Amino acid sequence: MRYLPLTPDERRSMLATIGARSIDDLFVDVPEAARLSAPVDLPRFMGEMQVERDLGRLAAKNMTASSVPFFVGAGAYKHHVPASVDHIIQRSEFLTSYTPYQPEIAQGTLQYLFEFQTQVAAITGMDVANASMYDGSTGTGEAVLMAMRVTKRNKAVVSGRLHPHYADVVHTVCGHAGAGMSIEIGGVHPSAPEDLSSRLDANTACVVVQNPDVFGNLADLRVLAEATHAAGALLIVVVTEAVSLGLVMSPGSMGADIVVAEGQSIGVGLQFGGPYVGLFATREKYMRQMPGRLCGRTVDGQGRPGFVLTLSTREQHIRREKATSNICTNSGLMCLAFTIHMTLLGEGGFKRLAQLNHEAACDLADALAELPGVEIPTRSYFNEFTLKLPKPAAGVVSALAKKGVLGGVPASRLYPGDASLENLLIVAATEVNTEECRASFVAALKEVLA
Amino acid sequence: MSMNNQGRPTNIVAGGTDAIVTYTGHRGLMQEEGLSFDRGRSGKWGVDLPEPKNKADRLGGVRRKGEIGLPELSEPEVVRHFVRLSQKNYSIDTGLFPLGSCTMKHNPRLNEKVARFPGFGDIHPLQPQETVQGAWALIDRLAHWLKTLTGMPAVALSPKAGAHGELCGLMAIKAAIEARGEIRRRILVPESAHGTNPATAALIGYTVDTVPATTRGRVDLAALKAKLGPDVAAVMVTNPNTCGLFEDEVLGIADAIHGAGGYFYCDGANYNAIVGRVRPGDLGVDAMHINLHKTFSTPHGGGGPGAGPVVFSEALAPYVPVPFVVAGADGFTNIEQEEDAPAGARPFGRMTAFHGQMGMFTRAMAYMMSHGSDGLRQVAEDAVLNANYILANLKDVMSAPFGDTGPCMHEALFDDEFLKGTGVTTLDFAKALIDEGYHPMTVYFPLVVHGAMLVEPTETESKETLDRFIHAMRSLAAEAKAGNTQGTNRFGGAPYLSPRSRLDETAAARKPVLKWTPPAPKQAAE
Amino acid sequence: MTTYFTDQHEWIKVEGGIATVGITAHAAEQLGDVVFVELPAIGKALTKSGEAAVVESVKAASDVYAPVSGEVTEANDTIVGEPAKVNEDPEGAGWFFKLKLTNESELSGLMDKAAYDAFVASGG
Numbered sequence A: 001m002r003y004l005p006l007t008p009d010e011r012r013s014m015l016a017t018i019g020a021r022s023i024d025d026l027f028v029d030v031p032e033a034a035r036l037s038a039p040v041d042l043p044r045f046m047g048e049m050q051v052e053r054d055l056g057r058l059a060a061k062n063m064t065a066s067s068v069p070f071f072v073g074a075g076a077y078k079h080h081v082p083a084s085v086d087h088i089i090q091r092s093e094f095l096t097s098y099t100p101y102q103p104e105i106a107q108g109t110l111q112y113l114f115e116f117q118t119q120v121a122a123i124t125g126m127d128v129a130n131a132s133m134y135d136g137s138t139g140t141g142e143a144v145l146m147a148m149r150v151t152k153r154n155k156a157v158v159s160g161r162l163h164p165h166y167a168d169v170v171h172t173v174c175g176h177a178g179a180g181m182s183i184e185i186g187g188v189h190p191s192a193p194e195d196l197s198s199r200l201d202a203n204t205a206c207v208v209v210q211n212p213d214v215f216g217n218l219a220d221l222r223v224l225a226e227a228t229h230a231a232g233a234l235l236i237v238v239v240t241e242a243v244s245l246g247l248v249m250s251p252g253s254m255g256a257d258i259v260v261a262e263g264q265s266i267g268v269g270l271q272f273g274g275p276y277v278g279l280f281a282t283r284e285k286y287m288r289q290m291p292g293r294l295c296g297r298t299v300d301g302q303g304r305p306g307f308v309l310t311l312s313t314r315e316q317h318i319r320r321e322k323a324t325s326n327i328c329t330n331s332g333l334m335c336l337a338f339t340i341h342m343t344l345l346g347e348g349g350f351k352r353l354a355q356l357n358h359e360a361a362c363d364l365a366d367a368l369a370e371l372p373g374v375e376i377p378t379r380s381y382f383n384e385f386t387l388k389l390p391k392p393a394a395g396v397v398s399a400l401a402k403k404g405v406l407g408g409v410p411a412s413r414l415y416p417g418d419a420s421l422e423n424l425l426i427v428a429a430t431e432v433n434t435e436e437c438r439a440s441f442v443a444a445l446k447e448v449l450a
Numbered sequence B: 001m002s003m004n005n006q007g008r009p010t011n012i013v014a015g016g017t018d019a020i021v022t023y024t025g026h027r028g029l030m031q032e033e034g035l036s037f038d039r040g041r042s043g044k045w046g047v048d049l050p051e052p053k054n055k056a057d058r059l060g061g062v063r064r065k066g067e068i069g070l071p072e073l074s075e076p077e078v079v080r081h082f083v084r085l086s087q088k089n090y091s092i093d094t095g096l097f098p099l100g101s102c103t104m105k106h107n108p109r110l111n112e113k114v115a116r117f118p119g120f121g122d123i124h125p126l127q128p129q130e131t132v133q134g135a136w137a138l139i140d141r142l143a144h145w146l147k148t149l150t151g152m153p154a155v156a157l158s159p160k161a162g163a164h165g166e167l168c169g170l171m172a173i174k175a176a177i178e179a180r181g182e183i184r185r186r187i188l189v190p191e192s193a194h195g196t197n198p199a200t201a202a203l204i205g206y207t208v209d210t211v212p213a214t215t216r217g218r219v220d221l222a223a224l225k226a227k228l229g230p231d232v233a234a235v236m237v238t239n240p241n242t243c244g245l246f247e248d249e250v251l252g253i254a255d256a257i258h259g260a261g262g263y264f265y266c267d268g269a270n271y272n273a274i275v276g277r278v279r280p281g282d283l284g285v286d287a288m289h290i291n292l293h294k295t296f297s298t299p300h301g302g303g304g305p306g307a308g309p310v311v312f313s314e315a316l317a318p319y320v321p322v323p324f325v326v327a328g329a330d331g332f333t334n335i336e337q338e339e340d341a342p343a344g345a346r347p348f349g350r351m352t353a354f355h356g357q358m359g360m361f362t363r364a365m366a367y368m369m370s371h372g373s374d375g376l377r378q379v380a381e382d383a384v385l386n387a388n389y390i391l392a393n394l395k396d397v398m399s400a401p402f403g404d405t406g407p408c409m410h411e412a413l414f415d416d417e418f419l420k421g422t423g424v425t426t427l428d429f430a431k432a433l434i435d436e437g438y439h440p441m442t443v444y445f446p447l448v449v450h451g452a453m454l455v456e457p458t459e460t461e462s463k464e465t466l467d468r469f470i471h472a473m474r475s476l477a478a479e480a481k482a483g484n485t486q487g488t489n490r491f492g493g494a495p496y497l498s499p500r501s502r503l504d505e506t507a508a509a510r511k512p513v514l515k516w517t518p519p520a521p522k523q524a525a526e
Numbered sequence C: 001m002t003t004y005f006t007d008q009h010e011w012i013k014v015e016g017g018i019a020t021v022g023i024t025a026h027a028a029e030q031l032g033d034v035v036f037v038e039l040p041a042i043g044k045a046l047t048k049s050g051e052a053a054v055v056e057s058v059k060a061a062s063d064v065y066a067p068v069s070g071e072v073t074e075a076n077d078t079i080v081g082e083p084a085k086v087n088e089d090p091e092g093a094g095w096f097f098k099l100k101l102t103n104e105s106e107l108s109g110l111m112d113k114a115a116y117d118a119f120v121a122s123g124g
Helices: A008-018 A023-027 A048-060 A083-089 A107-124 A136-151 A164-177 A222-230 A242-246 A284-289 A316-322 A332-369 A393-402 A435-449 B075-086 B109-115 B129-150 B162-179 B196-203 B221-227 B250-259 B268-273 B358-394 B426-435 B463-482 B505-510 C025-031 C077-081 C084-088 C104-109 C113-121
Strands: A155-158 A182-185 A204-210 A234-239 A258-262 A278-282 A294-299 A305-310 A384-388 A424-428 B154-156 B186-190 B207-211 B232-238 B263-267 B287-289 B310-312 B324-328 B331-335 B412-414 B453-455 C003-005 C010-015 C018-023 C034-038 C051-057 C061-065 C070-075 C097-101
Touching: A008 A023, A008 B358, A008 B463, A023 B358, A048 B109, A048 B129, A048 B358, A083 A332, A083 B075, A107 A242, A107 A258, A107 A278, A107 A294, A107 A305, A107 A332, A107 B075, A136 A155, A136 A164, A136 A204, A136 A234, A136 A258, A136 A278, A136 A284, A155 A164, A164 A182, A164 B162, A204 A222, A222 A234, A234 A242, A242 A258, A242 A332, A278 A284, A294 B505, A305 B505, A316 B196, A316 C061, A332 A384, A332 A424, A332 A435, A332 B075, A393 A424, A393 A435, A393 B129, B109 B358, B129 B154, B129 B310, B129 B324, B129 B331, B129 B358, B154 B162, B162 B196, B162 B232, B162 B263, B162 B268, B162 B287, B162 B310, B186 B196, B186 B221, B196 B207, B196 B232, B207 B221, B221 B250, B232 B250, B250 B263, B263 B268, B268 B287, B268 B358, B358 B412, B358 B463, B426 B453, B426 B463, B505 C034, C003 C113, C010 C104, C018 C025, C025 C051, C025 C084, C034 C077, C034 C084, C077 C084, C097 C104
Parallel strands: A155 A182, A155 A204, A204 A234, A234 A258, B186 B207, B186 B232, B232 B263, B263 B287
Antiparallel strands: A258 A278, A294 A305, A384 A424, B154 B310, B287 B310, B324 B331, B412 B453, C003 C010, C010 C018, C018 C097, C034 C051, C051 C061, C070 C097
């Protein structure tokens, strides 16, 4: 077997050194009834070529984003990832290293984490960022728990236009997290203003809003931030499309206390939902209440600059049941992908990428609005908006797929059972959509609706 | 003759390099590299993007103003920056990485190739289900392998890492207890447990009750039984445990907790020791997470990502969270909403936005298929053999607190008894190992022994590598006991030969600097 | 003025109904370099053995418990800004907070210096 270096002779000589007659002697502590005498009922070993061929057949059954006109978003976005990103993250020293617990021989990882934290703080407009969460959705759950710790209150007011899967994650974690925690979710409408301020009370720990929201609406959050702060609560702003931060006012500048974002759009790729990278940033005064690892700058014994994991007393390996979170493994390598892509973009490239995304969405919206019976309730948006179709969107999306177009996410897939949302289709456009892709989509939709 | 008058000296001159101070700060191949942020804005980019049209925007008045503060570099500068950073890292591809409880095994590159097939890497989690039937098939196959290997009837694949899997497991336990109309508030956790166990239990509102260990390094079953009662929801036991030992009374633990109406959660971090040889389902386990980034070779990537699928017993199977894949006559369906769950299923909620770590599923699947059922069994055997070989070769010069109680499993535990009176600490010993070209073992964990050193070689190390490591460890132990033979502070000052010497963690924690800030503008000269 | 000690390694000095509380030299040494201290708010009512403050080094974190019940009258902000003071002078300038005692009889359950030293020597 190609991954196992021991030869049968070596195994025998090693057993002799140990003083064991056979390998079974090393498993004597296993209760006899639980010792398997033969391999379990699964296929035997395969060579590299066979595995590649077999899994290649499964992969070939899937319709890939790059092969068709593609407009699916709702929390994960198709962007171009520069070739150097994927090359660098496959360098052995990054790919096959561990959490930087021995900083003297992990400065590479630590320095990019420091750069990552700086980038995340900069684009979100916050003071400090951590070294990542699993993804945007779990980061949102952590943010709500953190707000409850900071305020010592236990109600979360959640926008009805927070991605429903994110809301489900918050609901699941808080629903289990302890007595008295409650979640109030606002009503769902694709575009009408949402009144969250009226739900604020003396027990409200936080208000959670997504911007742009799951239907694509962009909002000015400053008034909500003021009302939230006046009630002694924290404003948590969730961003599922990190590219928007290149063109939209930062959540920090609008008054956010905690910002959680899905970083998948920058450097990571679609990957069918994971691994992604959760960005998590907050105000300096809440630094010690943050979940996850933090990298800090310091000096070594000779006074040279260097980096270490710091403020670790918040974490599970030291604080155990009093830790701010149970997270250990995070999204290290995806942070690296994010950091490389962001460094390639730089200030100018990041802003232009965002501008191109917005323009792609505006052009697509203009073309789709011409179709008979199609309305666009979303007024202000970044690169994603909602279409109101003359018939249920789920069937339309399937019909489009048969024509080789992946045309968005039906709202009913996220909000099942809500008849008022049945005809809504959430559509995203990015820099990868050419004029030709957009025209194919418009033509295919026209045929499907006819 | 035709004469080449460009001959140059080729003789070797003896001499050290210690005294050389370089002008650049670089030391040969070891390049100093500043922060990207120190470069500032230059107007050059590492990407080429078309000119925007800059028509009126539809941002509703929330357009960003002013600078973000990101530096600008060209592609060659970016590539060089990160390549230089990479060269400051130790990795499993560099050498032995015997980090106990972390299972740093070889990461096959076939895994990377398969995960990057466009059919897996370039598909969206919310595209129509009929357009990703191959992805559901892969997920379904992974589930089948994990269930078969563990002898458990159900699996939740969506948890994103080990600790997330623990959370998933405990939530299912909580749901099952609530479904019986009961409330239970306590979870029993052995003192040798990973920190994530008590942290996870506390996160969802349980009181953590610590169970002591016996002098044989196992859970004290009598003490555990004494703590059982109608308010105990579960016991969380790592097996093999963090001392590298198999809990030989595991069936007694399972019987005791079941008898008290609670559930048996097994931390599967050390599953590599038993994969293919022992099925947790035969040990009375109700839930166990599997770290795909340990046992099934997906790369650790400098701290993540991982993946933490959880296998469940019959009793907990109904509570598997959404989403999950079900096979039907005309293909696979992904159940994404609790109300769409098939009869009998009572999903407790949702762990993450999408379907879990697909990129890790493909890698793990490629690895499992490569080994097959026979190869995976050999994995456990070689992992255990390698650890016992290290234990047998070191226990006379180091101190192995449980070295005489029988074989270890996949990792060998030492304490600092052998360093007593030498002035050398466990930390010093570990740092000296860096100078010898190794990543140190896990130190100061588990907490149940003093100055712990936990060595996990894994099955992907050759005998030759182990022999060299054993030689290094024996030499260091001898030197520590002899004291200062090289006339330097060999241990206390270590490491000397790494890109950085010991870093000032106290200063880092007292005045945290967590991001780059622009230097203060220079004062104009008076 | 007498100094008392607890089995959780706090010391307490009482003068005119006001007690000063800190962590013992032994505790400071065990923790290592202190990097962070969190002190109770002035006016907070503490109960004997309840959590009163937090002290952290790089790799360890501990709660500091109230040796006796009382109301916090003062907190030592110096050690918040300069946590190193706790290591330099744990039983003097590195004090944590002052309490107005509400139940002086609770003092009788605490150790004196000799008893505490014996307790530490026995591995407590």
